[in-house]
Amino acid sequence: MSSNGFRGRDITVADVAKAAQVSKAQAARALGNYGAVSDDVRERVLAAAEELSYRPNELARSMNTGKSHTIGVVVGDIENPHFGLATRGITDTAKKSGYNVILVNTDEERAAEVDAIQVLLDKRVDGLIVAPASSTETKHLQRVHESGRPLVLLDRAANGVSAEVIAVDMAGISYEATRYLLHSGHRRIAFISTLKTDSPFSAETQVDSSQISERLDGMRRAFAEQELAFPYDLVRLDAGNAESIRNITRELLLRADPATVLVASDGLIALSVLGAIQELELAIPGDVSFLMYDDFAWTRLTTPPLTVIAQPVYDMGVAAATALIRQIDGRKAFETASGLHARLIKRGSVGSPRAKSPSRPGTVTGPAPADYLLTSVSDLA
Known part of the structure; x- marks a missing residue:
C-alpha cells in the first residue's frame, strides 16, 4: 500500500x-x-x-457490539481422533455463521481446564463448548453457566450444571455390545480406559466421567441380565500412555485367567492394544477378540476389519456449535441431540473365545505373525 x-x-x-x-x-x-x-x-x-x-479491528468491534464473534472450545486430548473430528464439526459450523474458534487442549486435567476457561473468558469469547475433564468436580462450569455466558457441554455431562449436553447414550450401546460379546461365548471381557483414578476398579468405584460411567453401567447390566458375575478384575482405568496400555494388554492376556476379548475405549488406546497383541504374536479373533469405540477409516484396513461402536462424532460437533450459536443469538434452545445415536458395527474381530493353551498354562497362543494382521499396526499410528 x-x-x-x-x-x-x-x-x-x-x-x-x-x-x-x-x-x-x-x-x-x-x-x-x-x-x-x-x-x-x-x-x-x-x-x-x-x-x-x-x-x-476485532477488539474495537467487540467493544462496540459486545460480541467478539469467537467461540472457545476446550477438549481433553486433541490428539484423540474423536475430539479432532468433533472439533472439525464445530469449526465448520461456526465458520458458516461468522464465528472463529479458539481451541484449548487440557490433557484431561481439571486444573488446566479451569485455567483454559478463564483465559477464554478474558478474551471475551461469546460462548464456550467444553468436554469436561471431570463430571463431578464442576464448580468452575457451574459459575460459567450461572453467569449467563452461553455454555454447551460436549460428549460428557457435568453434575450440577444444567447446560445443554451434546452426547450419545453410551449405556445403551455398551449394553448392546456386551450382550453381543456374551452371546458369542465371552465371559472374560476386559475394558481399557485412560480415565484417571486412584485405585483399582470395584463395585464401589465412583467413576469421574459420565461417558465411562455409562459404558461400564451398560456392561454390568448385560452381565446382570444373564446372571453372570461381572469381571471387575478386567477393568483397567488410568492407562496413561502408549507403553502403559501395552503393559496392561500383556497383563490381561498372560494372566492365569486371561481376558478373551479386549474393549478399547477410544482409537488411541486401540492402536496401543493392537500393537501389544501383535508383539505377543496372537491372532484376532483366533486367540483374542477385540472391540473398540469409534469408527475410523483405518479400522477397516486391518485383517480382519475391526468390530466397532461408531459414534456420529462430526455431527456431535455440528450439534454443539449449533446449540451454542442459538444461545449466543438469544434464540430458544431445541433438542439438538435428537438423532445422535451410536451403532455397533460387526466386522471380523470378534469370534468365540479360545481355550487356554495346555502347553503354556495361563497364556494364549497363536500362529506366526504373518497370519495376524496384514496391515502393520505401527504404520497406522
Missing part, C-alpha cells in the same frame, strides 16, 4: 471513508452492516475497503 501512503500501519475506517469520499460514520455503518446507508455509499465503501485491503 505504499502508493497510498499506508506502509507500516493498519488501514482504518477513516482511511476507507476518505478513499470512498464519504463520512466516517457512513463508512462504519457500511462496513459493520448496520444502520441506514444507501446502496451507492455501501458499494463505494466496500470497493474502497477491498482496494485498501482493510481488515476490521
Whole structure:
C-alpha cells in the first residue's frame, strides 16, 4: 500500500471513508452492516475497503457490539481422533455463521481446564463448548453457566450444571455390545480406559466421567441380565500412555485367567492394544477378540476389519456449535441431540473365545505373525 501512503500501519475506517469520499460514520455503518446507508455509499465503501485491503479491528468491534464473534472450545486430548473430528464439526459450523474458534487442549486435567476457561473468558469469547475433564468436580462450569455466558457441554455431562449436553447414550450401546460379546461365548471381557483414578476398579468405584460411567453401567447390566458375575478384575482405568496400555494388554492376556476379548475405549488406546497383541504374536479373533469405540477409516484396513461402536462424532460437533450459536443469538434452545445415536458395527474381530493353551498354562497362543494382521499396526499410528 505504499502508493497510498499506508506502509507500516493498519488501514482504518477513516482511511476507507476518505478513499470512498464519504463520512466516517457512513463508512462504519457500511462496513459493520448496520444502520441506514444507501446502496451507492455501501458499494463505494466496500470497493474502497477491498482496494485498501482493510481488515476490521476485532477488539474495537467487540467493544462496540459486545460480541467478539469467537467461540472457545476446550477438549481433553486433541490428539484423540474423536475430539479432532468433533472439533472439525464445530469449526465448520461456526465458520458458516461468522464465528472463529479458539481451541484449548487440557490433557484431561481439571486444573488446566479451569485455567483454559478463564483465559477464554478474558478474551471475551461469546460462548464456550467444553468436554469436561471431570463430571463431578464442576464448580468452575457451574459459575460459567450461572453467569449467563452461553455454555454447551460436549460428549460428557457435568453434575450440577444444567447446560445443554451434546452426547450419545453410551449405556445403551455398551449394553448392546456386551450382550453381543456374551452371546458369542465371552465371559472374560476386559475394558481399557485412560480415565484417571486412584485405585483399582470395584463395585464401589465412583467413576469421574459420565461417558465411562455409562459404558461400564451398560456392561454390568448385560452381565446382570444373564446372571453372570461381572469381571471387575478386567477393568483397567488410568492407562496413561502408549507403553502403559501395552503393559496392561500383556497383563490381561498372560494372566492365569486371561481376558478373551479386549474393549478399547477410544482409537488411541486401540492402536496401543493392537500393537501389544501383535508383539505377543496372537491372532484376532483366533486367540483374542477385540472391540473398540469409534469408527475410523483405518479400522477397516486391518485383517480382519475391526468390530466397532461408531459414534456420529462430526455431527456431535455440528450439534454443539449449533446449540451454542442459538444461545449466543438469544434464540430458544431445541433438542439438538435428537438423532445422535451410536451403532455397533460387526466386522471380523470378534469370534468365540479360545481355550487356554495346555502347553503354556495361563497364556494364549497363536500362529506366526504373518497370519495376524496384514496391515502393520505401527504404520497406522
